Amino acid sequence: MKWKRRGMVFMMNDFKAYLRYYVNSNKRLLILVFIILFLIMPFFTFNYMGLPRDPYSLDTFYMGFIALGAATCAGGCILSYLLPIYNFRYLYKKRSHEMYFSLPIQRKHLFLYNYISGLLVVLVPLLMNYLLGYFIMLGLGYRERPLYMLIPLIFFLGLSILLLIQYSIFTFLSVKCNNLIDSILVNGAYVVMPFIVMLSATIFFSNQITTILGDIGASPSEFINMGMIQMLLSMPSTIYAFLFNMIASMASEMHRIDTLINAFNWLYFLYWGVIGVLCFWFGWKSFVDRKPEDAEQRTVTLFGYPVIITVITFCMVLFVMNINGGVVVPSLIILVAYFCMIFFSNRKIQIKKLHVIVFALLYIGTFGFSYMYTQTKGLGMVKEFPSLTDMKRVNIDVNSSSIENDSAMQFYDAKNKEYYDGYGTSVQDEESMKDLLDVQKEVSTRSVKEYFYDNAFYISISYIKQDNFQVSRNYTLKMNKKNKDYLQKLMEELKHTEKFSVMQH
Known part of the structure; x- marks a missing residue:
């Protein structure tokens, strides 16, 4: 010792x-x-x-x-x-x-x-x-x-x-x-x-x-x-x-x-x-x-360079997959960038089979995973309607937007004799949260993806979990009598909730 x-x-x-x-x-x-x-x-x-x-x-x-x-x-x-x-x-x-x-x-x-x-x-x-x-x-x-x-x-x-x-x-x-x-x-x-x-x-x-x-x-x-x-x-x-x-x-x-x-x-x-x-x-x-x-x-x-080049190329492929339009030109740019990085790391211009195989595997693997992910709806994890198991509160906000300021498409309170541009509330009890989940399901069936957004109803539903993480869903409904009547009826049902509020110009 x-x-x-x-x-x-x-x-x-x-x-x-x-x-x-x-x-x-x-x-x-x-x-x-x-x-x-x-x-x-x-x-x-x-x-x-x-x-x-x-x-x-x-x-x-x-x-x-x-x-x-x-x-x-x-x-x-x-x-x-x-x-x-x-x-x-x-x-x-x-x-x-x-x-x-x-x-x-x-x-x-x-x-x-x-x-x-x-x-x-x-x-x-x-x-x-x-x-x-x-x-x-x-x-x-x-x-x-x-x-x-x-x-x-x-x-x-x-x-x-x-x-x-x-x-x-x-x-x-x-x-x-x-x-x-x-x-x-x-x-x-x-x-x-x-x-x-x-x-x-x-x-x-x-x-x-x-x-x-x-x-x-x-x-x-x-x-x-x-x-x-x-x-x-x-x-x-x-x-x-x-x-x-x-x-x-x-x-x-x-x-x-x-x-x-x-x-x-x-x-x-x-x-x-x-x-x-x-x-x-x-x-x-x-x-x-x-x-x-x-x-x-x-x-x-x-x-060193092998890991760096692979990771950067992989990230570039991910970016290309999010481009609206053709992927041929961006893919060619990535291919050129990939081999330029290879040439720099090797300090010479030389293409090996391994380089081609790695690039092909990156592309095929990424596109394959993307297709599988969308087809399986995120491996079964991506859901439009969240579970209420861990929720402590649900909020809803409804708004009407019209460039013509049409009172016929506003929400009318017969008791107060007032027109409102929107309303909202927040609920915490289990029964009311289930009701708002049903509202989301109904609104989802009425929602449109492409519409003239200056004349529309906007519905935002937020689910707040116990850890305060927020799950939000936003929908756009056409501004017509059918949707207006449904949302008017919904307002009457939500009036009794403690945190009900209205919006005016």
Whole structure:
């Protein structure tokens, strides 16, 4: 055991010496990082928020730390992207590569020294500026009860863990790259790709659901767990999701400990924690096994251009499927873009069978899934009429719109002798919610897709779930006597509800 302890002592001494060297040789960089973080964190927050507004409320406290938290997220994400590239830049030149690997330091220790020194540059200035901003906000008067004042510190703890994971991912990618340009492009692509995937997936599923149900206001998040897709695919947006989940929980019942626990969404941390550990391990192994002759060569790792090109091409195919009109020209453009990316990654113009097969599979698979999804109505999950099992409230709004201002098509209240342009109500009891569901079914049969919208009846029905998630359905009815009589009768039936209201010009 003595030799192990002695080895640890030597390693710590080496690390201290390396850290002193790192700090001395990067003083200007560290000062610049601190100044930039100061400008985008406490300085920006103070200028954006200013002194607390009167009357002071808990919302004012939240808003101050929301601004500080958003600036911290932005600064942390930028640093976790740039520092791995900067710290391992010597891997991209043969001369520097050979010089560092000839130092009297084991490769596994050299990796750890680079990793930890970069991590300290990310977290220490971030923490210092966050605390500075925190105490400035408290000094300005952004104060609350002790539990509320503790929340921003808990937020920084969670954010630090996510930044550590993201830093490990970018470290792995930086070590796998063989030149600086590839490192910048590959790491940058992994920053941008999650947002592209989320956008293309949202547009794709919105289009598919509209094809199945028509344009009635149905949202993809009703039938697809977009939060889960975000969690599985998107590290940067996971950090921002954590920020806004925390904010949402701050804004409601934070005195309940279960709300505070749920704000962290532990599944995010577990899932990405496993990925972070794997990236650290494989990055370490790749660093130890690197050969000096790999420097200044093209990057060949599977996690580099092959994954990036496949994902970007897939997203472009999803976009094409949502274009109204022909797909031939857009498909040819995608094909050209696909092979241009292949040629750039290979640094030569060469078409292989594998490239053609991958492109064909992407197209066939995507179009095949789209056809299956629409034919099976979203695998049986896309439904026009929602279940009332988890609903706590149903709202309905009815409006008439006529360019001729025809009172014959307005709703008449015989008791008050008034004409109304519309009415609405909100119900919570089970029987009334069932009645409004029946109303939706009837309105659905009368609805028209294409009509002169300046003369029409508009019906909007919203179902609010126990977790406050809203399911909306919007219908347009022709402005004729048959529909007017039905909606007039509906108004008479809804008058007895407690929250009934009318609309007039």
